Amino acid sequence: MTTTALVSIIGPDRVGLVSAITGRLFDLGADLGDTSFAVLGGGAEFTAICEFSGGMELEVLQAELEALPELVDAEVKVSRFELSSMHPASETITHTITVSGGDSPGLMARLCEVFQQFDANIVRLNSERVPGVGQRQYVISASVAIPPQNENTCLATVTNTAGELGLTCQWTNVSA
Template sequence: MATESTAGLALVSTFCPDRVGLVSGITSHLFEQGINLRDATFASLGSGAEFSAVCELPDNLTVAEVQASLSSLPVLAGAEVKVSPFAFDPQPGPQALITHRVEVSGGDQPGLVARLSEIFTQFDANIVRLDAQTLPDRAGERYVLRFSVSIPAERAEICLSAVANTAETLGLTCRTEAL
C-alpha cells in the first residue's frame, strides 16, 4: 500500500535482448524526463538483459506515461517493459547492509543455489544480491555463484564455515570476503 514516503515512486523493469547501449539508453531517457534513480540493477541473462530500478517520478509524470515513453525507445524495441507504483519503503533496512561476499565455483550441480541459500537462512543471513553464471573454462565450463549477504556478526564465522564445508564436500571452491 502506498504511503506518503512511497508516493511518486515507481519500479521500472525491462527485459530484452542484450545489446550495447542498453543501460545508457534507458537511464538517459529517464533522466531527460526528470526521473531520479534510486536502487537499480542490470544483468545479462543468457543473451537477454534485465534492468530494474526504483525511480522517483516528478509530480507531473504518471506511471503509464513512463511505460509508454520507454516502450517507444528504439533501444527497447521488442522489450518487455513494465512500470508500476513502488509500494515498499525506498530506504533499505539493516538486513540489506552487505557484510560479506561469498563466491562458490566449480561444476554446476542441480539444487546448488537452493542448498547454499538454505545454509544462509539457517544462520539468519539475508541474501542481498545473487549472481550465477556459467563461464568458459579450459576444462569446459565453470559455474560461478556470487552471493552478497548480510550475516549477523555473531553468526558470521559459523555460517561461512558451513558454506565452505558444503562447497568442499561437493568438490567446489569457496572464497569469502568480509566487508
C-alpha cells in the first residue's frame, strides 16, 4: 500500500534546515517527488510530495518531522496528496524567463496574464525583492510550458510588457 503525502513546512530559516528535513524523510522511507524550498524574508518554506511504498501514517510522519531540532518554532503540516504525483506532458517546461528591474506594482499580475493569454502554463514561479541602487529591485523567474504554436508571440509579448515597465527580460528555450 503506497501512501502519498504533501509535507508543508514554514518557519525560521536556518543553516542545515533542508538537510535535516530531507534526511529525516529519507530515514522514514520517503521517495521525494516535486520539492521546493525558498527563503521568504527571515523565514523559509519547504514543500514536497512524498511517496511511501510501504505505507505511512500521516500523524506519525508529522510527529517525526516536528521532533527535529531544526524545526523548532516551525509550522509543519502533513496531508494526504490525492492528485497525481507526476506532471502531465502539457506541464513540461519549455522556457525559463527572468524579468528584473525596479519594483513595479502589478508586475506579477501582468506577466501572469500574458502567460494565460497564450495558454502558457506556469510550472514554477519565484520572485524576490533585492536591494538596488536608489530603489529596490525585483526579480521574477518563471519556468513555463508554452505551446509551440504560441511560443514566438508569447515571448515577444512578455519582452514588450517588461520593456513598457522599464525592466529587462531574458529567456532560455530549455526544450531545444
